[in-house]
Amino acid sequence: MNTRNAVKKFEELFGTPEVIARAPGRVNIIGEHTDYNDGFVLPAAIDKEMVFVLRKNDLDKVQAYAIDLNKHGEFDLDNLSPQEGWINYIIGVVAETQKKGLKVRGFDVVFTSDVPLGAGMSSSAALECGLGTGLNSLFEGSLEPVDIALAGQAAEHNFAGVKCGIMDQFASTFGKENHVIRLDCRTQEIQHFPLNIEGYKLVLCNTNVAHSLASSEYNTRRAQCESGVEVIKTKYAEVKNLRDVTHEMLDECQAEMDKVVYDRCSYVVEENERLEEACHCLENQDLEGLGKQMYGSHKGLSEKYEVSCKELDFLVEQTLDKDYVLGARMMGGGFGGCTINLVKEEKVEAFIAEVGPAYKAAMGKDMTAYTVVIGDGAKAEQFLKA
Structure with missing residues (x-):
């Protein structure tokens, strides 16, 4: 700067x-x-x-x-x-x-x-x-x-x-x-x-897709989560937010809930669990375990919360056959923006050199890559x- x-x-x-x-x-x-x-x-x-x-x-x-x-x-x-x-x-x-x-x-x-x-x-x-x-x-x-x-x-x-x-x-x-x-x-x-990610780097791959839907869909997702909480409250009055909801509570109320709303709530409950597991992985310096939680997060964001897009999904899919990438997921509000990738340090340039042209060929857009330091x-x- x-x-x-x-x-x-x-x-x-x-x-x-x-x-x-x-x-x-x-x-x-x-x-x-x-x-x-x-x-x-x-x-x-x-x-x-x-x-x-x-x-x-x-x-x-x-x-x-x-x-x-x-x-x-x-x-x-x-x-x-x-x-x-x-x-x-x-x-x-x-x-x-x-x-x-x-x-x-x-x-x-x-x-x-x-x-x-x-x-x-x-x-x-x-x-x-x-x-x-x-x-x-x-x-x-x-x-x-x-x-x-x-x-x-x-x-x-x-x-x-x-x-x-x-x-x-x-x-x-x-x-x-x-x-x-x-x-x-x-x-x-x-x-x-x-x-402690010694030997690895955080690489951001920018889809260069403007997330024009993010603001409106963000507010929609928030409303969907709140509507799910209102259903759960009819049986569990102590619930204030999805933070308080377990899988058992959610499943018990599934029949009274719109499927889309159920999926949104299910994703949030699972994501909180993934985060707790990610913290355990950090404490134990288990980077492979951390990477698995990142992949799980992307799957939930794409399939249950539906805030991904074809470009983000493509970039995550490109990492699945690369053993030097431990984890990848979309990051941010969604509908564009970046994926975050945990990449072996000596493979960063090769990773960018391979994924960038593949993205261009498939999506017709340039990918911009950033390596970030905390x-x-x-x-x-x-x-x-x-």
Whole structure:
């Protein structure tokens, strides 16, 4: 990430900066679509990030410049209603951090990113958490990391209209180098597990399919899960969410449940179990076992939760005959984006060289590959001119 270019652009537009903040994108090892069901997820921050350069201004408004889009935007602080486009996320973070008690005044900001858009690495959470962290530093606030993460989630809900869970923002905020985060999405309790994959690399294969259905279908899946819970509650009043549901409960209520709703609920119950098993595998350094859970996750996402697509399925199928790939699955909301693959280090180049052309021949699209390293979460620092 070229922080120097961001500082240079800021100096051209606004003068000397006061704060530099950054927040990473994330991968999710396993635990997809479980977060809004009060379940468990296993994400990690990565070495791709969004960088913000900020300073206070004497105006009652925000002036922003997105380097990668080459676009300016601004809004008055007394008018924080949603707008169209990228500026909406800036407005949302300002509004939601204010609700958390941060006294935001006028400021200027320039930002840039190397988190690929639409690839399931949560560039939106990197924006929300990076800006929130930067504003907390700029205005000498007392927000804790959890406040910043929840403000980011609220911005997504109230401004972007996506009823996401807390995984993306918690991963971007609480990331730790060479560790994954076991996040309990009900209690917000986090536990870091060392990710010891020595000899292997995490390779992301981007379908370059825009997941245009993801937002609407995401909200549909959430509603389907909630409707399943309502059926189960008629027999088990203590159930609050799918987190509380066992296979036995689900099967007992199957006759009263639409088949599609049953499949959605069944996937979530099974995915929580797969995640627990994945954590045991990490504790025992059983990478083959971890890989099996990843494959199981993809099968469930494709067949029961139905958020995959032919391109994602093709990329996972391409790994099945390769003994140097321990696991693969789609990652993110679905309908496009990336697969995440656990690949033997010395075979990474050969893997990309084989799968990329096969994907092009079958799907008529280019595959983009990224090798990611697990890194730290959001941070801010005062700008010190060299």
